[in-house]
Amino acid sequence: MSSPPPASGTARLDIIEVPKSCDMLANKLREQILGGAIADGAMLPPERDLVQQTGLSRGSVREGLRILEAEGLIKTRSGRYGGSTVTRPSGAMVSNQINLYARVRGIPLESIVQAREALEPSLARLAALNHTEEDLQRLREISRRIEAAYDDVPTYLDENVQWHCALAQASHNELLHTFTVSISQLIREATGIKDMAPTEIRSTVIQAHERILQAIAARDADTAERRMQRHVQAYAKRVRELTSAKPRRR
Structure with missing residues (x-):
């Protein structure tokens, strides 16, 4: 028999999700690290002290530390003189994570373009x-x-990505630079498409770079933006032409 419906006026509660204790520990330590309360390079208390301070089990403490290590916020070394050291993520670490995400997810070439x-x-x-003379x-x-x-296409393509x-570094926007670096290898692979860089295209790219650089040096932001837009649109058009021309697999 089915259960009778709840009486009129009776409260109906949904399932209550209780956070795992390891997640709560990781959240608390993460906020202290990112907020600067725990300095970069500082040692976290040993596991046994964290167990005593938090009242959590040793397993929960270890799992919480593993979460932070996977996020790149701490480095843990085992042994007598081991422990967990705070290390804030670098731009290179973030770039690697974004690159890894794109590869694991199979981000299509069209999205990169x-x-x-x-x-x-x-x-x-x-x-x-924002550029400096050094830039x-x-x-x-x-x-x-x-x-x-010019005549060494693989090296030419490598230097083109560099x-x-x-250019992203010259923007002095650290977040945008980090993202550009993170997809740089994906861009390099995209430019390695067969027939992507014939002689006439390589000449056009060199000329486009020079024109963009002239505008940047003159601090003419509108012209630099417009010339770069034409440059990347030409690149995108070339990629789409080549990929659409490939025979489809049956």
Whole structure:
């Protein structure tokens, strides 16, 4: 027989989700690390002290520390002189995580192309506004290396990606630079498509870089943004033409 319906006016409660104790410990320590209450490089208390301080089981404490280690917020070393040391995530760590996410998720080439179209014109604008003389020197040096590698296509493509990463660095927006670096290898693989960089395209790219760099050096943000937009749109069009021309598998 089915259960009788609840009487009129009787409260009906949904299932209450209780956070795991290891998650609560990880959350508390994470907030203290990110907020600066626990300094970068500081040692966390030993496991036995954390057990005593929190009243949690040793297993919950260990799992909480594993969560923070997986996030790159601590490094744990076992042994007599071991322990957990606070280490704030670096740009390189974040870049690696985004790159890994894109690979695991199988982010399609079209999404990478769209990301470049959305991102790089803004980076060119910011670079025009925020660059230093050192940034310009770095971009010019990479431009010279690109020209020198004109007939060495793999090296040419490698240097081309470095140029775009250097442009992102010249924007002096750390978050956008980190994201650009994180997808740089994906961009490199995209530019490695067969017939992606024939002679005439390589010449056009070198000319486009020079024009963008001229606008950046002149601190002409509007022109830098417009020229970069044309540049990445041409790149996107080329990628789409080549990928759409590939025969479909049956």
